[in-house]
Amino acid sequence: MISKGALMSWFRKAQRTEIWDEHIQWPMGDIEAAHRIRDICNRAAESAEKTGRLADRPxxxxxxxxxxxxxxxxxxxMEIAIKIxxxxxxxxxxxxxxxxxxxxNSLNTARILLRGIQAVFIREDVLNDHPILRD
Known part of the structure; x- marks a missing residue:
């Protein structure tokens, strides 16, 4: 019979490590950093969507x-992006x-980040995708 402590220890070890929790080896090239950001955003998209859906419901x-x-x-x-x-x-x-x-549905953060985009064509592309950010 497995003790409760041993079972809990096993479950803690079995938890999946997320890509954003992994140690980052610096220096990292700009392209590699951009790929990592893309992977982070793709893997967190489902949680972000769930967060956004619940934020819309009073x-x-x-x-x-x-x-x-x-x-x-x-x-x-964001921490990776500032080093590119x-x-x-x-x-x-x-x-x-x-x-x-x-x-x-984190509009304030999105607006702050949008101001940091220097390339006009990228900024306009974001605004076309998310017109609410024009306000």
Whole structure:
């Protein structure tokens, strides 16, 4: 018979490590960093969508797991993005993060990130995809 402590220890070890929780080896090239941000945003998209759906419903509380998962992913992606030296690669990566924020209905964060996009054509592309950010 397995003790309760041993069983709990096994479950803790079995928990999946998320890509945004993995240690980042620096220096990382700009393209590799952009790929990592894309992967983070893609993997956190479902949690962001769940967070956004619940944010639209008055009286509903967010699922703490999905909200925390989305926030950790967005934070890590932003931390990686600020270290990208190439302006266009960084703007493209930030565009990915803005999309993630929009899925989570996190308009304030998306607007702040949008201001950081320097390339006019990328900024306009984001605004065409998310017209609510024009306000």
């Amino acid at each position: 009286g509903k509380t967010n699922n703490a797991y999905d909200n925390e998962r989305y926030e950790r992913a967005a934070k890590t992606a 030296s190439d302006d266009l690669v960084r703007d493209s990566a930030v565009r990915q993060i803005v999309g993630l924020c929009m899925k989570a």
